[in-house]
Structures are given as structure tokens and as C-alpha cells.
Amino acid sequence: MLEVNDDNDNDNDDGNNISNGNNISNDNNVTPDSDSTTVNANVNANANANANNIIDNNNNGSSVTEAIFNFTNSIVGAGCIGLGGAIALSGGIISIVLVLFFAVLTKLSLDLIIRLSIQQNSTTSSSSTTTTAAAATKTASYEDLAEAGMGYWKGRVLVMACKFSYSFGCLVAYIVVIKDNCGPALRGLLFSKDDDDDNHGGDGVTEWIYQFLSMKSLVTWFVSLVFILPLCLLRDMTPLAFASFISVASMVTIVGIVIYIYFECPDVRTESTGKFYENWIEIRPGVLSNLGTFIFTFVSQHTVHLVFGSLKPPLKTVKNFKIISSISILAAATVSLLVGVFVYITFWQDTKSDIFEIYPQGWMIDTAKLLLCITMVFTFPLPFFTCRELLILVVIHPICEIGRISSGNDDVNVNANDADTGNTTGMEIVEEDDNENNCLTNLQRPLLLPEEAPEPENATDTTTSTSTATVTSINADNTDTDINDIDVDDNIHTSTISATPTKNWLLPDDDRQLRLPGHVGITFQLWLVVTALAIAAPNLGDILDLTGCASGTLIAFVIPALLSFYIEGYNHLAMVLFAVGGVIGTVGTFYSINQLVRDL
Structure with a gap:
């Protein structure tokens, strides 16, 4: 037409x-x-x-409560688990301050992005004869907003590259967590630690199950194929509201287990070798290389338009989104700090990036590991949708x-x-x-x-x-x-x-979705590459640091600040976002790469 x-x-x-x-x-x-x-x-x-x-x-969609669970689920993840190790390498007080600082800054950045998107839609609708539906979709994604504000190459291409790299890094990190925890957790829950290697119940099937659970790579492939891939085949995140509730509930249970072990299992705790100054006040050199983990804990700009777009049309307002972002960031900060601090005061400087690797085997820890894997499974589709959509825009659109x-x-x-x-x-x-x-x-x-x-x-x-x-x-x-x-x-x-x-190849009413054969094909290929790379990845901490510093700072702080400069002009919030993102992104990426090279 x-x-x-x-x-x-x-x-x-x-x-x-x-x-x-x-x-x-x-x-x-x-x-x-x-x-x-x-x-x-x-x-x-x-x-x-x-x-x-x-x-x-499109009158169907998520309520504010459902969007809060979805958004909280997209924030709380591998970054929360790696926070304890980052605190041990950075220092106590400075780590807590940085977590709170990045939480507030991320919340302001999220609100800024949605406000600019609605503002651009309103401007388009009032200044042209474009239909209301067309105007409402002009900045329906982060890259659309960037293009409207900064142009195609400086805006859209930059955002798409950053969104893809960050989302892809999240996906790899989630699979790494499953690889490190799922097999050992199931083996610990199903088999007694007193069983020797030659007898695990007497029959061949039981022995085969035990050997299977001992092979992390095979368990990871199985979990990823049976549970993660079907969720990735969904086209949007609206059906994930209940799954997000389960994921958030699992993280809360993990927090309870970590706190309970600290108070009720004193034999697990490690005595600190330092005094109060060394444990809390001292700022350690590792703070520079772990800045990416602190940022990774909250960065969610790559999924913000998915959450906002899933709302019912009458609920798509700046006021409602501020409620969603405030509660989600507060919940994520609370869960992250509770897990990180209690793990830190349990093991002090011995804390590792994947916290459950340092806990002794027991049914409670194995349960926490299994709940963590459930959280990763239900969190995985959110950044996956972002990666798939970007592939459709970059690869499929030119073909079509x-x-x-x-x-x-x-x-x-x-x-x-x-x-x-x-x-x-x-x-x-x-x-x-x-x-x-x-x-x-x-x-x-x-x-x-x-x-x-x-x-x-x-x-x-x-x-x-x-x-x-x-x-x-x-x-x-x-x-x-x-x-x-x-x-x-x-x-x-x-x-x-x-x-x-x-x-x-595209759906008639949605140019960001493929018809069924193409949808299944691109989903399977992306899932396959992510799972394979995660199984070969060195450790969780290196992925969190590099992903958070290299691309997380750009999509969370630098690009929103530039958009504000282009669309609204200078303001103090945008300058703070730009300065923090630029400095931390440059310094943190340098130290993260050095750490990754040493670990390889």
C-alpha cells in the first residue's frame, strides 16, 4: 500500500x-x-x-506485575553468582558501594531509554500523517531509538553490535553455570557420597546414570537440548511470566540457603586471615579487573524494549515502566548483595567466581545448585530472543x-x-x-x-x-x-x-519474525553455537568481566547518554552516564582482557 x-x-x-x-x-x-x-x-x-x-x-500482553517478574528474571542471573568472587578480589566496602552505584545508574539509564522512545514516538505521530500503529513502532527497539537519534551507522549499527555481543556473552555465561553445577548437583542428590566408584546401587542402569552425571559436557548438552531449546523456540516473552516467577523464587531460595549455611553450619565457614581493615576497608587491585562483574549484575538494556513491548497497550507509559524498573532493580540488588556478601563472609579471600564450587557437598548445597540451574534455564530465552532478532534484521532482511x-x-x-x-x-x-x-x-x-x-x-x-x-x-x-x-x-x-x-520468509504481520521453518532453523543454529562455546569456555568470572566491560558499559551507559545529547541536548545525568561508561569501559576492558589471557 x-x-x-x-x-x-x-x-x-x-x-x-x-x-x-x-x-x-x-x-x-x-x-x-x-x-x-x-x-x-x-x-x-x-x-x-x-x-x-x-x-x-494486540490487546493481550503482560500486566505490570508480570513484567516485573520478567524483568527481574532478565537481570538476576550469572552476575549474581559471580559477585562473591568479585568482592573477594576487590574489597568489602568498595564492592558494596559499586553494586549500589551501578544499580542506581542502571535504573536511571533504563528510564531514560524508555522515556526517549516514547518521546520519539510522540514526535513522529504529531509531525507526520503516519498511522498511529506505525508511529508506535518507530522506536519499538533499542536500535530503532538509536537510529532515530543518531542515524543509521552511528546509532543503529553500534547498538546492534553491542546488543548482540552482550546478549551472546550472557547466553554463554548461563550455560557455563549449568555446566559447573547441574551434573554435580544431580549426582549428589541421587547418590550417596559414601558410595564407591564401583557400586552405585548394583544394577547397570544406575551405574550408567552415575557415569553420565559425572560427565559435565554430556549433561550440559542434554539439559540444553531438552529444556532450553524448547523455550528458545517461543517467539516472545509473554508466556514466560510464570517461568520468570519460578526463576525469581529459585534465586530467593538460594539466598535463604546461603544465609542459613552461614549461621547454622559453622564448620563450613573459613576463618579470615585478615583483620577488619583488610577484609572490608582495603581496596584491592582486583577491583579494576572485576568492574565488569559489577556492571554485568544489572545491565538489562538489551531486553528493556522486549519487556516494555510485552505490556498491554494501556500500560505502556513512562510512569508504569518506572515502577517496573525500580522494583526489578531493587530486587536484583538485594538478591545480589545478599548472595555476594554472605558467600564472602563465609569463605573470605578463598571465594571463587562460581560460588558453589567452594561449598562442601551436601543435600542443601546440591539443592541450591539445582535451583541455580533452573534459574539459568528460565533466564536464557530473554537474551536469546534479542540475539535472534538481531540476526533476522542483519542477515534475513537483506535476503528478503x-x-x-x-x-x-x-x-x-x-x-x-x-x-x-x-x-x-x-x-x-x-x-x-x-x-x-x-x-x-x-x-x-x-x-x-x-x-x-x-x-x-x-x-x-x-x-x-x-x-x-x-x-x-x-x-x-x-x-x-x-x-x-x-x-x-x-x-x-x-x-x-x-x-x-x-x-x-517473514511473517506477514511482523517483519522481525520468520515463518516456522526459518524460525526453527535460525533458533537451532544459534542455540548450537552458544552451547558449544560455553562448554569450551574457561571459567565464569572471565566471561562476566569481559562482557560487562566491553559491551555492557556501552549499551547501559555510553549509548543512552549519547542519545540524550542528540535528542534533548546536554544534561547532567547524560554526562554522568557517559563519563562513567567511558572510563570504566576502557579501563575495565583492558584489565579483563589481561586476566582472560592469563587464564587461557
Whole structure:
């Protein structure tokens, strides 16, 4: 469906957009005084109907409470488990201060991102004749917001690269936790530690189970295949609300077990070799290499739009999201500090990045290990959805010829799948004047039907691969208008692409989701690569530090600050985010790489 921009005020100001007036004519002799008024009325009515239909179809979604569980689940994870080791290497008080500082800063950054997204949507909706549904999806993701604020290369590409690397690092870290804990936990719960290696119940099946649970790699593959892969095959996070509740409840239970062991099992505790100053006040050299772990504990900007987008439409407000972010960050900070501090005061400087490796075997610790693995399983799909979506945007969209047309500073998004469905949300056109090109060029979106559809009447010329059409606003029902006969003033600058047939791999109503065969294929391949790399990874601490410093600081602090500068201008919050993210990202990444090289 082709769209007409009827915003005459903006057209006159910019001097480069299509204006509805004497500049447009067609075979039906539409005049500004008569038929054009009817056409415009039809366009507006049709746009409002489409928007209302889309809103009605998406009335289902998460409540605020469900979103809180989902968001808390996406925050609390491997970073919480690695915090104890980071405190041991950094120092007591400085670690607690850094955890609280990054928690507050992350909450402010999350609120800033959502506020800027809603602000950009509101600006788009009020300054153009784009439908309400189209405006609502203009900044439906972090990369969309970055592109709207900073442009394609400086914004969108940078965010997509950072989101993918950080989300991918999270996925690897979650599998590493499962690898280190699942097999030993099940073996400890099912078999007595007093059993010798040659007798575990007498029969061959029991012996085979014991040997299987002793092989961490095989157990990891099995758990990942049977439990994680089916969850990854979901298309969105709304069905995960109950799973997120289980995950959060498991983490709370782990906190209770850690605290109980400290008070009720004194034989487990290690006597400290240092005094109060060494244990709490001293700032140790390891603080620089462990900054990434403190940041990793809270970074969730890569999933923030997934959580916000899962809300029911009436609940998508800045006020509601502030409630969600506040409670989620508070819950994550509380759980992380309780686990980290109590593990630290139990083992002091002997604390490791994967805390349960240092606890003696027992049913309580084995239960905590199993609950931790459950948490990782239910947390895994959230960053996985982000990685899969980015792969679709970067790899599948060009194959399906959902291209970008750039002319000077122009960025044009063309979704070929929306041409036949009447969906205008996939087409976004930004046009600017180009003094060097005062010529008329045309744009035609090729037809891409999920199934063969009847050809529009009196518009046969638009189905050929060599024909072109001007980007204008025409009612989809007005099929008797020949778009090839539309005349446009010579000072209008547009861009052209050839209308070659495209591969229909995407869902008709969602250009970020593949049809079932492609969805299963890309999900399986991404899952396979992540699991294989996690099994070969050295240890959890190195992954947390490098991922947190290298990409976590960018998507959590630096990029939100730059977006605020570009969209709103200078403000103190953005400067603090930029300074903290830039310094910690540079210094922390350097020390994290050095530590990783030494461990390898």
C-alpha cells in the first residue's frame, strides 16, 4: 500500500516533501478542491481503522506485575553468582558501594531509554500523517531509538553490535553455570557420597546414570537440548511470566540457603586471615579487573524494549515502566548483595567466581545448585530472543529484500512484506532536500504475497519488475488510480529501487519474525553455537568481566547518554552516564582482557 503525506505545513517548511496541491495529478484528474479532499479523508479514515485494528489485535500482553517478574528474571542471573568472587578480589566496602552505584545508574539509564522512545514516538505521530500503529513502532527497539537519534551507522549499527555481543556473552555465561553445577548437583542428590566408584546401587542402569552425571559436557548438552531449546523456540516473552516467577523464587531460595549455611553450619565457614581493615576497608587491585562483574549484575538494556513491548497497550507509559524498573532493580540488588556478601563472609579471600564450587557437598548445597540451574534455564530465552532478532534484521532482511535506501543523509526502510497486507508499519521514509539532484526518481515496493492474490484492477503496470512508483499517499481501496501517471514537482527528491521479487520468509504481520521453518532453523543454529562455546569456555568470572566491560558499559551507559545529547541536548545525568561508561569501559576492558589471557 502506498502512502501519501498530507502534512502541508511540514512540506512547506522542509521544501522537500510531497505536497498535496497542484503538484500532484493523475488520470482521474484529482483536484485540490474536490477529489483530493475525498482521497485525503479516505486515507485518514483508513489509517485510523488500521491503527485501531492493530491495537485491538494486540490487546493481550503482560500486566505490570508480570513484567516485573520478567524483568527481574532478565537481570538476576550469572552476575549474581559471580559477585562473591568479585568482592573477594576487590574489597568489602568498595564492592558494596559499586553494586549500589551501578544499580542506581542502571535504573536511571533504563528510564531514560524508555522515556526517549516514547518521546520519539510522540514526535513522529504529531509531525507526520503516519498511522498511529506505525508511529508506535518507530522506536519499538533499542536500535530503532538509536537510529532515530543518531542515524543509521552511528546509532543503529553500534547498538546492534553491542546488543548482540552482550546478549551472546550472557547466553554463554548461563550455560557455563549449568555446566559447573547441574551434573554435580544431580549426582549428589541421587547418590550417596559414601558410595564407591564401583557400586552405585548394583544394577547397570544406575551405574550408567552415575557415569553420565559425572560427565559435565554430556549433561550440559542434554539439559540444553531438552529444556532450553524448547523455550528458545517461543517467539516472545509473554508466556514466560510464570517461568520468570519460578526463576525469581529459585534465586530467593538460594539466598535463604546461603544465609542459613552461614549461621547454622559453622564448620563450613573459613576463618579470615585478615583483620577488619583488610577484609572490608582495603581496596584491592582486583577491583579494576572485576568492574565488569559489577556492571554485568544489572545491565538489562538489551531486553528493556522486549519487556516494555510485552505490556498491554494501556500500560505502556513512562510512569508504569518506572515502577517496573525500580522494583526489578531493587530486587536484583538485594538478591545480589545478599548472595555476594554472605558467600564472602563465609569463605573470605578463598571465594571463587562460581560460588558453589567452594561449598562442601551436601543435600542443601546440591539443592541450591539445582535451583541455580533452573534459574539459568528460565533466564536464557530473554537474551536469546534479542540475539535472534538481531540476526533476522542483519542477515534475513537483506535476503528478503527489506532494504534501506540512502540518499545523502536520508534513511529509507522498505518492508516488502507489508505491500500486500495493508500494513504501513514496515515502511518508513525520511526525505531531505538535495540541491545537487533536482530530478524525479520513483520508488516501488514489490508485491510479496503469502499466497497468490488477485491483481488490483487498472493497476497492472505496478506488478512488473521494471516499473516504478512515486512515494505518495493513496488510499488502498482507490485501485483505479494509475500510480505511474502521478506527476510530482521537479524539486522533490526521492530514492528508487527496482521491484524485483523477494523471498517470503517473514511473517506477514511482523517483519522481525520468520515463518516456522526459518524460525526453527535460525533458533537451532544459534542455540548450537552458544552451547558449544560455553562448554569450551574457561571459567565464569572471565566471561562476566569481559562482557560487562566491553559491551555492557556501552549499551547501559555510553549509548543512552549519547542519545540524550542528540535528542534533548546536554544534561547532567547524560554526562554522568557517559563519563562513567567511558572510563570504566576502557579501563575495565583492558584489565579483563589481561586476566582472560592469563587464564587461557
